Amino acid sequence: MTFALQSLPYLWQGLLVTLEVSGLVVIFSLIAGTILGVAIVYGPWWLYWPIRFYSDFLRGIPLLVLIFFMYYGLPLFKVNLTNVAAVVLALSAFESAHVIEVVRGAIQSIPSGQTEAAKAIGLRFGQRLLYVIAPQAVRRFLPPWINAVVDTVKGSALVSLVGIVDLMLAIQQVIGRTYRPMPLYVLGALMYFVINYTLSSASRRLEARFAYVRE
Amino acid sequence: MSATSSSFVVQVRGLKKSFGMNRVLDGIDLDVRKGEVVVVIGPSGSGKTTLLRCINLLETYDEGSIQVDGVEVGFRDGPGGTRHPRGDRELSRIRADIGMVFQLFNLFPHLTARENVMLGLRKVRGRSAAEAKRIAEQWLTRVGLGDKFESLPGQLSGGQQQRVGIARAVAMDPKVLLLDEITSALDPELVGEVLTVVQELAQDGMTMIVVTHEMTFARDVGTRIVFMDGARIQIQGTPREVLSASGHDRLKAFLARIEMKHH
Numbered sequence: 192m193t194f195a196l197q198s199l200p201y202l203w204q205g206l207l208v209t210l211e212v213s214g215l216v217v218i219f220s221l222i223a224g225t226i227l228g229v230a231i232v233y234g235p236w237w238l239y240w241p242i243r244f245y246s247d248f249l250r251g252i253p254l255l256v257l258i259f260f261m262y263y264g265l266p267l268f269k270v271n272l273t274n275v276a277a278v279v280l281a282l283s284a285f286e287s288a289h290v291i292e293v294v295r296g297a298i299q300s301i302p303s304g305q306t307e308a309a310k311a312i313g314l315r316f317g318q319r320l321l322y323v324i325a326p327q328a329v330r331r332f333l334p335p336w337i338n339a340v341v342d343t344v345k346g347s348a349l350v351s352l353v354g355i356v357d358l359m360l361a362i363q364q365v366i367g368r369t370y371r372p373m374p375l376y377v378l379g380a381l382m383y384f385v386i387n388y389t390l391s392s393a394s395r396r397l398e399a400r401f402a403y404v405r406e
Numbered sequence: 407m408s409a410t411s412s413s414f415v416v417q418v419r420g421l422k423k424s425f426g427m428n429r430v431l432d433g434i435d436l437d438v439r440k441g442e443v444v445v446v447i448g449p450s451g452s453g454k455t456t457l458l459r460c461i462n463l464l465e466t467y468d469e470g471s472i473q474v475d476g477v478e479v480g481f482r483d484g485p486g487g488t489r490h491p492r493g494d495r496e497l498s499r500i501r502a503d504i505g506m507v508f509q510l511f512n513l514f515p516h517l518t519a520r521e522n523v524m525l526g527l528r529k530v531r532g533r534s535a536a537e538a539k540r541i542a543e544q545w546l547t548r549v550g551l552g553d554k555f556e557s558l559p560g561q562l563s564g565g566q567q568q569r570v571g572i573a574r575a576v577a578m579d580p581k582v583l584l585l586d587e588i589t590s591a592l593d594p595e596l597v598g599e600v601l602t603v604v605q606e607l608a609q610d611g612m613t614m615i616v617v618t619h620e621m622t623f624a625r626d627v628g629t630r631i632v633f634m635d636g637a638r639i640q641i642q643g644t645p646r647e648v649l650s651a652s653g654h655d656r657l658k659a660f661l662a663r664i665e666m667k668h669h
Contacts, residue, residue: 307464308512312526312578313502316494322525326516 198365198375205361206382212279212357213344219283220343224290229320231291232298242291249288254346257281262353278350282343289339297331298324330401337394341387348383358382415440415582415613416461420470423456430456431467432637438582441611445618445628445645449660452634454617458584461615462504463497474504475581502530505575505583509590511567513559519546519570520555523577531578545573549603565596572603576612583607585616601627621664625649633657 231242249257262277272280301324309319351360362379366372416438423431430453438444446454459465461472463479472479479500481489492500513522523542527533533541543555549569559567568588575583585604589597601620605627608614618624624631624645631648633641635656641648651657 302512304508304510304512305514308506308508308514308574310464310498310501311462311504311506311508312574313498313530314526315498318529322529323514327514 194365194369194371198369201365202358202361202378202382205356205358208350208356209344209347209358210386212275212282212347212350212355213340215279216282216286216343216347217340219279220286220290223283224287225294227287228291228294229298231295233316246288246291249285250292254281254285255349255352257285258349258353274350274353274355278347278353278355282347282350285346286339286343289342290336293332293335293339294328296335297328300331301327326401330398333394333398333401337390341390344386344390345383413440414438414473415442415475416615417473418457418461418470419472421457421460421467421472422469423453423460423465423467429637431460434470434639436632436639436642438613438615440613441629443608443614443616443627443629444632445616445624445630446632446634447618447621447624447660448634448640449663453637454634455586457634458506458586458615458617461582461584462501462506463492464506466491474500498530502526502578503581505578505580507568507571507575507583507585507588509587511559511564511571511591513567513570513574515559517558518555519551519557519559519562519573522559522570523574526574526578541577542573545577546570548606549573550599563596564592565599568592568596568600569603572600572607576607582613582615585614585618587617587619589618589620619664621649621661633660635660 227242227245230238231246234242258278258281261272261281262274265272265277305323305327306319309323314322347357348359350357351363354360356364358379362375366375369375414437416436418434418436421431421434422429430451432453434453434457436444436457446457448454456465460467461474461479467480477500480492482492482496484490513519514525517525520539520542523545524535524538527538527541528535531538543552546552546555549572551566551569551573554562554566554570557566559570562570571588588604589600592600597620601623604614604616604623608627616623616628626645628645630642631645632639633648633654633656640656641651641654643651648657649661
């Protein structure tokens with residue numbers, strides 16, 4: 192058991208990389224996905240089809256293919272990204288496609304009467320979105336979005352395949368030195384679980400905070 | 407605009423609107439003077455709700471003109487007499503002066519009764535928080551909800567919710583109030599409390615266009631009744647004139663159906 196403890200600082204470094212990559216991806220995908228999600232609901236038709244294609248295409252290909260494309264494929268077009276940048280870009284693109292769908296679904300779950308009432312008191316588009324639609328849509332948005340964030344953290348393990356020493360690769364390297372896979376895999380799984388369990392329980396608390404009595 | 411047209415709060419001319427192949431408004435002319443309570447009656451599908459929704463452009467119209475306080479609602483004039491659809495900003499400014507109360511209340515469920523009334527005052531009228539609060543509480547008290555400021559819509563009965571809906575609309579000090587079957591979704595015993603509020607507003611001189619099936623209300627509160635059927639206005643006049651217009655077959659048939667539903 193001591194070797195597992197000795198490997199902890201090394202695994203800790205890997206964990207930080209996992210958290211850093213996940214954190215960047217969550218932020219980028221949230222911003223891009225929200226803007227595109229609002230655009231696909233309210234935007235003009237000529238924006239609808241490109242976003243629709245982007246979302247369907249990215250959700251339709253394996254994440255690993257996307258990562259390899261950004262890292263090994265883009266240099267063919269004279270775009271050379273570091274492995275971290277390539278991975279963050281690939282994961283963000285993939286994740287933003289999911290955020291688009293979650294945002295779209297959340298907005299469309301709000302009855303049209305809400306928009307009409309907001310129009311009737313003279314609120315402009317941005318005000319309707321900010322004061323009437325968003326506060327209600329956020330409740331529908333949170334549960335599937337947190338699921339997507341958990342998927343991102345788990346999916347970020349794929350970055351080990353382009354040589355980034357995240358938690359996953361750190362575990363494998365320690366196993367490579369010690370030939371003791373089981374305790375380390377258990378330890379690694381436990382660390383992923385702690386992150387994701389924290390996320391989902393935080394989401395339950397958030398959902399409770401945004402809850403209100405419905406008729 | 408000339409002085410003659412400005413004496414009308416709402417002036418509708420030759421209004422036409424179709425949903426696909428289905429013409430729902432086929433040349434509507436309607437003038438509403440300040441302080442009038444115009445009650446629009448007619449069978450469902452006669453176009454009365456669509457007419458109301460065109461007036462604050464929740465529905466667009468195909469042909470004709472709607473002016474509220476002398477301003478064309480749906481279009482602005484371009485060079486050479488062309489018409490351009492108004493943008494969101496201009497429309498919002500026009501809509502702020504047209505109050506609307508909905509059949510299904512459409513209160514904002516995440517806001518308290520007071521916040522529902524305050525939202526437009528704060529964000530559209532630019533009132534301070536203290537002023538908006540004072541006006542909101544004043545109107546909520548007037549509609550009999552002086553003890554419900556902090557209630558969320560989900561905690562209120564249908565009749566109470568609809569009175570919040572009325573307070574939200576009139577707090578904006580609109581030039582005209584549009585009421586779209588506002589008692590149709592209510593339990594029968596809650597209809598009275600809502601209509602009483604509307605009647606008081608009418609007595610205070612609020613200009614209103616009311617779509618309703620409540621014939622007692624139409625007769626007692628309406629200054630004019632407009633009967634619509636088949637996408638057109640069939641007959642209009644004072645309640646006495648319209649309700650005793652025994653020569654009009656469609657109206658007679660409609661009134662007979664309404665009677666039967668109520669007995």
